[in-house]
Amino acid sequence: MSKTYNWAILGCGKIARKFATDLKLCPNARLYAAASRSLESAQSFASELGFEKAYGSYEEMVNDPEVDVVYIATPHSHHLEHALLCLNHQKAVLCEKAFAINSKEVGLMIEAARRNKTFLMEAFWTRFQPSFLKVLEIIHSGELGALKMVHSDFAFNAEYNPEKRLYNVDLGGGSLLDIGIYPIFMSLMALGKPSEIKTMARFCPTGAEESIMMSFSYPGGEIASLVSSFASYSSTQTEFSFENGFVRLNRRFYTPTSLTYWKNWEEEKVITFEKGAGFGYELEAAHVMECLDAGKTESDWMPLNFSSDLMEIMDWVRKDAGIVFPKHD
Numbered sequence: 001m002s003k004t005y006n007w008a009i010l011g012c013g014k015i016a017r018k019f020a021t022d023l024k025l026c027p028n029a030r031l032y033a034a035a036s037r038s039l040e041s042a043q044s045f046a047s048e049l050g051f052e053k054a055y056g057s058y059e060e061m062v063n064d065p066e067v068d069v070v071y072i073a074t075p076h077s078h079h080l081e082h083a084l085l086c087l088n089h090q091k092a093v094l095c096e097k098a099f100a101i102n103s104k105e106v107g108l109m110i111e112a113a114r115r116n117k118t119f120l121m122e123a124f125w126t127r128f129q130p131s132f133l134k135v136l137e138i139i140h141s142g143e144l145g146a147l148k149m150v151h152s153d154f155a156f157n158a159e160y161n162p163e164k165r166l167y168n169v170d171l172g173g174g175s176l177l178d179i180g181i182y183p184i185f186m187s188l189m190a191l192g193k194p195s196e197i198k199t200m201a202r203f204c205p206t207g208a209e210e211s212i213m214m215s216f217s218y219p220g221g222e223i224a225s226l227v228s229s230f231a232s233y234s235s236t237q238t239e240f241s242f243e244n245g246f247v248r249l250n251r252r253f254y255t256p257t258s259l260t261y262w263k264n265w266e267e268e269k270v271i272t273f274e275k276g277a278g279f280g281y282e283l284e285a286a287h288v289m290e291c292l293d294a295g296k297t298e299s300d301w302m303p304l305n306f307s308s309d310l311m312e313i314m315d316w317v318r319k320d321a322g323i324v325f326p327k328h329d
Ligand SMILES: NC(=O)c1ccc[n+]([C@@H]2O[C@H](COP(=O)([O-])OP(=O)(O)OC[C@H]3O[C@@H](n4cnc5c(N)ncnc54)[C@H](OP(=O)(O)O)[C@@H]3O)[C@@H](O)[C@H]2O)c1
Pocket: 010, 011, 012, 013, 014, 015, 016, 035, 036, 037, 038, 041, 042, 073, 074, 075, 076, 078, 096, 097, 098, 123, 125, 165, 171, 177, 178
């Protein structure tokens, strides 16, 4: 029997609202505190979503001994600062992707989690979706032969506005850390770390990267072709190509979705999954609480060394493409 965990939200923005909506689906989660830089915003978030307490600063929230676990939903540029704040107060942390801005920051977060013997996990919700788990099962079963290629794209037209987080380099803006991370996540899960990376990027007037194409190759001869962009819409699918067929995570591959499966010239099959009651964020929240129930400080499904590898690849991509975050690099 799981204990009931008191959750706090750090940063009451767009994704925090969706996550908190899904958190209500977890019977062992208590919507306890909302923390914002402004008390007014915390109060309105708390009353809209049903949190018991509202704090007008993140510091006040971490000093509340009743808080068990904090969901960090600030821009990537602030994840290090906010994760350290929580971990140094021994609060378990589920921190949004991108985990931070670069590997150095990810290293400091992991070091703080280990020093404080406190749980830390990147909020990579796709990892917990049944459609994605089915892909992993197909890859590992070998039923389609060896995996040779991954093709993944994530693009949407995010109207250009220099004021937006997405275009602000001081907040880690650009498509790579925001959405390009999903195709890279897919390739890392399926093929591991690449041995070669080549990229091509386009930039906006703020200096933020708008679109990027990434080609990876692997020691075993496999390849991956990955794209992200804020300039246009794309089908937002991920296809895994094997010696004897392919599997495609259909639009939009990062959320709960269906799979198309094709083997040896047989008819294509579409595999569907029952739609859950929420957006899909409840699965990662439930996983965090299972880890805490088991006394773990790290998830086996989304381990810290995986987050570290993911950021190392993004550092490499950035170096090749010339993507710079002047306040962090
Ligand atoms: N998993 C997913 O599906 C998903 C989807 C979208 C975004 N994300 C990730 O979630 C994070 C937040 O994205 P979002 O779209 O929710 O952003 P957002 O709407 O801009 O919200 C970010 C919140 O962070 C807080 N904040 C603290 N310092 C800030 C600063 N200097 N500038 C701006 N905001 C600051 C603000 O909350 P207060 O004013 O209340 O303090 C703000 O509302 C990003 O890392 C993003 O990659 C994940």
